[in-house]
Amino acid sequence: MAALHDRAKAANPQTRAEAANLHYRVEAADLHAHLYGVTLTVAQPAAQQRVSLPVWIAGSYMVREFSKQIVGITARQGTRAVAVQQLDKCTWEVDCQADAPVTLHYQVHAHDDSVRTAWLDAQRGFFNGTSVCLQVAGQTEQPHQLELIAPQSHWQVATGLTPLKIDRQGFGTYVAADYDELVDCPVEMGTFWSGTFKAGGIEHRFVVAGATPAFDGERLLRDTQRICEQAIAFWHGKKRGQTPHKNYVFMLNAVADGYGGLEHRNSTALICQRADLPRLEETPAAPAKTQANAHSKTSPALSDGYTILLGLISHEYFHTWNVKRLRPFEFAQYDYSRENTTELLWFFEGFTSYYDDLLLRRAHLIDDAVYLRLLNKTVNQVLQTPGRKVHTVAQSSFEAWTKYYRNDANTPNLTVSYYTKGALVALCLDLTLRQHGVKNHSVSLDDVMRALWQRCCTGKRSGPMQEADVLAVLHDLTGRSWAPEFKAWVHGTRELPLEKLLTAHGVAIHQDPAPLAQRLGLRVSEDHSVQIKQVLADGAAQRAGFAPGDEWLGLEVTAPTTKSAPHTAWRIKKLDDVLLYAGRATQLTALVSRDHQLLRLPLSLPKAKAHSTWRLAIQDSHKVAAWLAA
Structure with missing residues (x-):
C-alpha cells in the first residue's frame, strides 16, 4: 500500500511541484538574435555538480550535438560566482558545494525550423527540451519544473506538460515527473490557430502556426478526430479510459516548403507545406450527423498534399502506442549521451508506416483505390532501391544512425529504408496471417499488435519488447513458428512475396514501362x-x-x-x-x-x-475490402 500511495503522490501536480528540486526558467533573451535565455536552479546540488545536454532526441536517430548552440554558461551559489568547466562536447562541471542551491545561466541559439530542435523569432517560438534543458547528473528521476515567460504579450503556449500555475495564454509554470517527461513534451509559442475535439473521451488540441486565411481549421479537426477515434479503437476497442494518455496536443508548423513529424508521449510536432492544408473553398458544407452517417461515409475528395498530411498525422498519433509505450527493449532507459541502437525500427517505424494510411482508409477518409495508390508508391520505392539486396531491414534499423539519417549519394546502394521495407514486411505478415486462419477464425496483424500490447504494456509491464515477443505472440495466435518468415523477410535480403500475396487478396499487378x-x-x-x-x-x-x-x-x-x-x-x-x-x-x-x-x-x-514499375489496381473489390476494413 505504501508504494501505491507514493505513486499517487508523484502523479499529483501539486505534490510534484512541492518536491521539485529542479527549476528551469525559459524566456526570450533576444528575439532578433534568436536567443533563449535559460536559468536553471538546482535546489540541492551535489558537490562539483555535473550537467549535460543530450546529443540526440528520441525518435530521430542521429547524433545532432545540440550543445553547439549553447552560449556562455555561468553559475552562482548564493552571492558567489562559481566556475563552470566544460569536460567534453556536452558535459560541464560546476565548482559548487552541496550546502546551498546553485543557479546556472546560459543562452541557446534557436534558428532550426524543424521538429527536432528549437526556433525563436518575432513571429514564433518552439523548442524541444533536449535542445534547451540541461540534464542534472544524479537527479534525472526527480520532479522538474519549467517556467515559461511570455516573449510578447499576445503570444500563447501549447504543450503536453502538466500545468501548475499558468495564465490564460498558457505562460507560467509546468511540472514533469522526471527529465524524460520534461524533454518529451515540446513547447509551441506564438499567435497560432487553435482548436479542440474529443476522441475516445480524451481532450485533443490542434494548433497551427503559419496558416493562411484560406485554411479550413474545422475540416482539419473533423478529419483528425476520425483518425484518432480509429487509432484508439484499434488498440482498445470500446474500452474507454484504457488509453495511455489523458490529453493530446498536435503542433503543426505550416511553411512554404517542408515536411516531417516527431512523436512524443502525449503530443507531436509536425511540419507541412501551407499549400497542403485544407482550404475553405475546397470543403463542402458538412452534412448533418446522424447515427447512420456519422462515420460511415467517405470524406470529400482530398488533395494529394492534404492526404499526405493526414497520413503524417495518423503516423505520429499511432506512435503514441507503438514506440512511445510499446518500445524496443534497448529503449527501456534512454542514454542521451550516445547512440541508442536497436534492430527493431523496422517494426516500430515500418509497422507504423503500414498502419498510417490503412487507418485513413478505415476512417473513410480515403477509399480502396486511393489506399492502393499510396501503397503502390511504397512498393516502387523499395523495388527501386538496390540497397535492399545487400542490407537487411534489421541491419538498416541498427545502422540508422550512420546510414539512413546520414544520407549521401551512395545511400540507395548501401541500405534500404526501414520505414518503407518495414511497411512491406508488415503487409506480407498481415496478408499471410489472413490466409492462415485458425479453426475458422480470421487472424490478422491487428490481433498481433493488440496481443503485444497486452503482453508488454499491461499490469506491471511498462512496454519494452524484443523480437522474441513478436514471434511468441505469432506462435500463440497461430500455433506455428514464424521464424522462417522472419529469417527471410527481416534478416534476409531475398525479395518479399508481394506479388503472390497481393494477388491472393484481390489486387491486380500491372507492369508499366519504367521512367x-x-x-x-x-x-x-x-x-x-x-x-x-x-x-x-x-x-x-x-x-x-x-x-x-x-x-x-x-x-x-x-x-x-x-x-x-x-x-x-x-x-x-x-x-x-x-x-x-x-x-x-x-x-x-x-x-x-x-x-x-x-x-x-x-x-x-x-x-x-x-525495366518496369508496378501499378496496383483492384481486381476483386470484395477481397480488397475484406482486407482493408477494420
Missing part, C-alpha cells in the same frame, strides 16, 4: 540542366561512368543506319530531352561536366521492356 531515370539507374534534379544526385548500382549510368555531382549537359547521337541523318549533338535541359533527341538510337555519348572538365561517356540506352 527513363529508373531505366538508367539515376536520381537527378532538373533546373536548366540535369544534375546527377545519385547513381544506382548495376545500372546503365553506372556502367557508362556517371558519378554523383556530374552535370549532364548534352548528348551526341549517331544515326542507327548509314542512310539516316549524320552524327548530331544536342543540348539537354531535362532528362526527357534524351529520348526526344535519341530517336531510335540506343548508343549515345553523354556530354558531362565534372569538376569543370568536359567528359564524353559512352551510354547504352536500356530497352523500355527491360
Whole structure:
C-alpha cells in the first residue's frame, strides 16, 4: 500500500511541484538574435555538480550535438560566482558545494525550423527540451519544473506538460515527473490557430502556426478526430479510459516548403507545406450527423498534399502506442549521451508506416483505390532501391544512425529504408496471417499488435519488447513458428512475396514501362540542366561512368543506319530531352561536366521492356475490402 500511495503522490501536480528540486526558467533573451535565455536552479546540488545536454532526441536517430548552440554558461551559489568547466562536447562541471542551491545561466541559439530542435523569432517560438534543458547528473528521476515567460504579450503556449500555475495564454509554470517527461513534451509559442475535439473521451488540441486565411481549421479537426477515434479503437476497442494518455496536443508548423513529424508521449510536432492544408473553398458544407452517417461515409475528395498530411498525422498519433509505450527493449532507459541502437525500427517505424494510411482508409477518409495508390508508391520505392539486396531491414534499423539519417549519394546502394521495407514486411505478415486462419477464425496483424500490447504494456509491464515477443505472440495466435518468415523477410535480403500475396487478396499487378531515370539507374534534379544526385548500382549510368555531382549537359547521337541523318549533338535541359533527341538510337555519348572538365561517356540506352514499375489496381473489390476494413 505504501508504494501505491507514493505513486499517487508523484502523479499529483501539486505534490510534484512541492518536491521539485529542479527549476528551469525559459524566456526570450533576444528575439532578433534568436536567443533563449535559460536559468536553471538546482535546489540541492551535489558537490562539483555535473550537467549535460543530450546529443540526440528520441525518435530521430542521429547524433545532432545540440550543445553547439549553447552560449556562455555561468553559475552562482548564493552571492558567489562559481566556475563552470566544460569536460567534453556536452558535459560541464560546476565548482559548487552541496550546502546551498546553485543557479546556472546560459543562452541557446534557436534558428532550426524543424521538429527536432528549437526556433525563436518575432513571429514564433518552439523548442524541444533536449535542445534547451540541461540534464542534472544524479537527479534525472526527480520532479522538474519549467517556467515559461511570455516573449510578447499576445503570444500563447501549447504543450503536453502538466500545468501548475499558468495564465490564460498558457505562460507560467509546468511540472514533469522526471527529465524524460520534461524533454518529451515540446513547447509551441506564438499567435497560432487553435482548436479542440474529443476522441475516445480524451481532450485533443490542434494548433497551427503559419496558416493562411484560406485554411479550413474545422475540416482539419473533423478529419483528425476520425483518425484518432480509429487509432484508439484499434488498440482498445470500446474500452474507454484504457488509453495511455489523458490529453493530446498536435503542433503543426505550416511553411512554404517542408515536411516531417516527431512523436512524443502525449503530443507531436509536425511540419507541412501551407499549400497542403485544407482550404475553405475546397470543403463542402458538412452534412448533418446522424447515427447512420456519422462515420460511415467517405470524406470529400482530398488533395494529394492534404492526404499526405493526414497520413503524417495518423503516423505520429499511432506512435503514441507503438514506440512511445510499446518500445524496443534497448529503449527501456534512454542514454542521451550516445547512440541508442536497436534492430527493431523496422517494426516500430515500418509497422507504423503500414498502419498510417490503412487507418485513413478505415476512417473513410480515403477509399480502396486511393489506399492502393499510396501503397503502390511504397512498393516502387523499395523495388527501386538496390540497397535492399545487400542490407537487411534489421541491419538498416541498427545502422540508422550512420546510414539512413546520414544520407549521401551512395545511400540507395548501401541500405534500404526501414520505414518503407518495414511497411512491406508488415503487409506480407498481415496478408499471410489472413490466409492462415485458425479453426475458422480470421487472424490478422491487428490481433498481433493488440496481443503485444497486452503482453508488454499491461499490469506491471511498462512496454519494452524484443523480437522474441513478436514471434511468441505469432506462435500463440497461430500455433506455428514464424521464424522462417522472419529469417527471410527481416534478416534476409531475398525479395518479399508481394506479388503472390497481393494477388491472393484481390489486387491486380500491372507492369508499366519504367521512367527513363529508373531505366538508367539515376536520381537527378532538373533546373536548366540535369544534375546527377545519385547513381544506382548495376545500372546503365553506372556502367557508362556517371558519378554523383556530374552535370549532364548534352548528348551526341549517331544515326542507327548509314542512310539516316549524320552524327548530331544536342543540348539537354531535362532528362526527357534524351529520348526526344535519341530517336531510335540506343548508343549515345553523354556530354558531362565534372569538376569543370568536359567528359564524353559512352551510354547504352536500356530497352523500355527491360525495366518496369508496378501499378496496383483492384481486381476483386470484395477481397480488397475484406482486407482493408477494420
